Amino acid sequence: MCSSDLSLVFLVDDHAILLNGLVRILEAEPGIEVLGTASSVKELLERLEGLQPEVLISDYSLPDGTGLGIVRKTKESHPGMKVIVLSMHEEVHLVKEVLKEGVSGYILKKDSHNELIRAVWAAVEGKTYLSPDISQMLVQQLSAPEPKVLLTPREREVLRLLIEEQTNKQIGERLCISERTVETHRKNIFRKTGTHNMIALVKYAYANQLL
Secondary structure, three states: OOOOOOEEEEEEOOOHHHHHHHHHHHHOOOOEEEEEEEOOHHHHHHHHOOOOOOEEEEEOEEOOEEHHHHHHHHHHHOOOOEEEEEEOOOOHHHHHHHHOOOOOEEEEOOOOHHHHHHHHHHHHOOOOEEOHHHHHHHHHHHOOOOOOOOOOHHHHHHHHHHHOOOOHHHHHHHHOOOHHHHHHHHHHHHHHHOOOOHHHHHHHHHHOOOO
């Protein structure tokens, strides 16, 4: 045990067997108490009302939401709560996306139970804990060659606003350019990235550090 104080944890996962297993693992650790569980974002937000867990451990992919949305919504309702993402996704761009939101940990489901316990205590102590494999991938990316410049500075601005779901009119007003110019930038962005819809564009942008 890394702390003498009781750490209150809330768990979210849509797989009942895994969820029950996590409860048993965490409650077997001296000093950790599982305050509650949920299987969806909607259920999570409902059950968190009136509760003040120190740490939230959430699956990255739930039926009604993904990691980024989960982190943002829970940070709004419980700003002091630490969030640990438990995921099967190893893509570095997804990890970076979630880390930017201030999560306290990113653990892979293939990791040992000890990694999850370490992540909980690190979160309680105000530290960030990453799966060893994720840490290694991030370090490897730091030593990789810089990606070539693909988009112009203006196209990057438009891309950022597109990902924020701004319309052509709203983007034009923000950047003081015409809707027609915005549409031209939009077409160039899709052409240069080789993508054809917003979902693919968002994935490409994060994977290639365009944001």
